[in-house]
Amino acid sequence: MTIASVGAVTTTLILVGAFLALMLNLNQVAGNIEEDVEIKALVEVTADEAQVDDIRQQIENIPEVASVDYSSKEEELNGLIESMGEQGETWEMFEQDNPLNDAFVIKTADPLDTFDVASEIEEFDNIQEVNYGEDVVQNLFRFNKYARNIGLALIIGLVFTAIFLISNTIKITIMARSKEIGIMKLVGATNAFIRWPFFIEGLLLGVLGSVIPIAAILSGYYYLDTNVSQLITFDFVSLMPFNPFAWQLSLIILGIGAVIGVWGSVMSVRKFLKV
Amino acid sequence: MIDMQGVYKTYPNGVTALNGIDVRIEQGEFVYVVGPSGAGKSTFIKMIFREEKPTKGTVIVNNHKLHDLKWKRVPYLRRNIGVVYQDFKLLPKMTVFENVAFALEVIEETPKVIRKRVMEVLDQVGLKNKARFIPDELSGGEQQRVAIARAIVNHPQLVIADEPTGNLDPETSWEIMKILEEINAAGTTILMATHSKEIVNTIKKRVIAIEDGLVVRDEHRGEYGYEI
Numbered sequence: 001m002t003i004a005s006v007g008a009v010t011t012t013l014i015l016v017g018a019f020l021a022l023m024l025n026l027n028q029v030a031g032n033i034e035e036d037v038e039i040k041a042l043v044e045v046t047a048d049e050a051q052v053d054d055i056r057q058q059i060e061n062i063p064e065v066a067s068v069d070y071s072s073k074e075e076e077l078n079g080l081i082e083s084m085g086e087q088g089e090t091w092e093m094f095e096q097d098n099p100l101n102d103a104f105v106i107k108t109a110d111p112l113d114t115f116d117v118a119s120e121i122e123e124f125d126n127i128q129e130v131n132y133g134e135d136v137v138q139n140l141f142r143f144n145k146y147a148r149n150i151g152l153a154l155i156i157g158l159v160f161t162a163i164f165l166i167s168n169t170i171k172i173t174i175m176a177r178s179k180e181i182g183i184m185k186l187v188g189a190t191n192a193f194i195r196w197p198f199f200i201e202g203l204l205l206g207v208l209g210s211v212i213p214i215a216a217i218l219s220g221y222y223y224l225d226t227n228v229s230q231l232i233t234f235d236f237v238s239l240m241p242f243n244p245f246a247w248q249l250s251l252i253i254l255g256i257g258a259v260i261g262v263w264g265s266v267m268s269v270r271k272f273l274k275v
Numbered sequence: 276m277i278d279m280q281g282v283y284k285t286y287p288n289g290v291t292a293l294n295g296i297d298v299r300i301e302q303g304e305f306v307y308v309v310g311p312s313g314a315g316k317s318t319f320i321k322m323i324f325r326e327e328k329p330t331k332g333t334v335i336v337n338n339h340k341l342h343d344l345k346w347k348r349v350p351y352l353r354r355n356i357g358v359v360y361q362d363f364k365l366l367p368k369m370t371v372f373e374n375v376a377f378a379l380e381v382i383e384e385t386p387k388v389i390r391k392r393v394m395e396v397l398d399q400v401g402l403k404n405k406a407r408f409i410p411d412e413l414s415g416g417e418q419q420r421v422a423i424a425r426a427i428v429n430h431p432q433l434v435i436a437d438e439p440t441g442n443l444d445p446e447t448s449w450e451i452m453k454i455l456e457e458i459n460a461a462g463t464t465i466l467m468a469t470h471s472k473e474i475v476n477t478i479k480k481r482v483i484a485i486e487d488g489l490v491v492r493d494e495h496r497g498e499y500g501y502e503i
Contacts, residue, residue, distance in 0.1 A: 179364075
């Protein structure tokens with residue numbers, strides 16, 4: 001029974017650790033992408049300089065907007081040519097007759113306001129089109145949300161299972177010692193005095209159960225960090241660095257293990273102390 | 276010392292054990308509680324060290340109002356009451372010394388005090404040379420003496436004995452009674468539930484008879500009064 005409850009804590013904590021690592025990394029990626037989200041508002045080709053200034057004024061007046069950069073169509077073309085690398089040269093022939101628009105690049109203070117701000121700008125005069133990485137961003141947010149909710153539900157379920165198993169283990173120890181407890185109460189032991197050995201036992205079970213998960217997290221994350229992160233080439237996707245992330249995660253796991261153990265013991269002792 | 280007024284006790288299963296008990300016991304008294312099985316003797320005794328709470332009425336022991344004593348305070352009440360049972364209630368894996376020391380460890384005495392006081396009290400019950408034995412190696416009378424030693428080790432003002440001689444042969448019973456009388460002579464109140472006609476009629480003390488949850492007789496230097 002002791003092995004069973006330590007095993008339950010171990011299993012729980014391995015899964016908790018894996019989910020936490022996944023969720024925190026997803027959060028980080030989402031955060032990176034959020035930071036990169038910008039709105040590009042294309043100005044009508046027909047707009048004259050005064051109208052462009054007018055648009056800038058209007059955009060700057062939106063309270064959620066953090067920064068506005070103007071990028072002329074020449075700058076846009078240069079950016080395009082650079083980003084295309086070798087093939088960019090073919091675009092150089094457009095330098096004489098540039099088909100691109102002048103554009104404003106806008107960042108919002110809170111990335112979540114992107115959608116509202118974009119649709120507001122779309123309504124302005126002399127704006128041809130407003131672009132932002134709508135689909136990608138929203139899909140990622142949605143996926144992240146589902147992953148977080150499912151992970152959370154699983155973690156809570158597992159934690160309660162582990163608490164239940166630990167409290168059962170301790171109940172068995174208590175029943176084996178119920179005569180002793182009865183005599184303790186008879187000669188005037190306080191509940192705190194009776195409780196602390198079981199408290200320690202629960203704590204030990206929980207901490208013991210977190211040893212293997214911590215080892216697994218440290219070695220597993222070290223492996224990911226050294227091998228897998230090199231394979232990721234997108235600059236907005238990066239793993240949290242092993243140090244300090246894996247250590248912090250281990251500490252959290254140890255804490256959860258201890259809490260599970262203590263909670264389990266407190267739950268089962270409580271019933272025996274009434275009378 | 277003990278003051279019960281209009282005490283009623285009905286258990287959750289509907290059984291009424293006490294039906295309006297009025298009893299006063301003074302410090303230093305030696306009192307027998309007699310009566311047929313199931314008459315309420317055990318409940319009466321459990322009231323005094325707050326193993327049961329009265330349904331109605333007041334129970335005052337050692338100036339503690341037990342009828343509304345918070346259960347957090349119960350341990351402190353019990354440290355002033357020694358309890359001795361028919362079945363001794365010793366821990367089988369502990370030595371005689373450890374069994375007695377247990378009562379002092381629980382109240383967090385220092386090891387030095389414990390050692391001194393336990394040997395003192397084992398000497399008092401005549402078991403000083405058996406301190407390292409475990410209960411199974413002792414006779415019934417000796418085990419009961421260990422239980423008595425544990426009950427008096429922290430100088431309680433009251434000792435409750437629930438049929439302390441119930442499992443013992445007559446000769447051993449007299450030894451136990453002698454020890455209880457000595458404890459009483461030193462000023463400790465003793466309340467003893469018993470079925471032994473011989474003891475009650477030989478060592479004359481106050482007798483409280485309980486039947487159907489009521490005190491039917493309360494006499495100083497009384498008789499057992501039942502034929503078995």
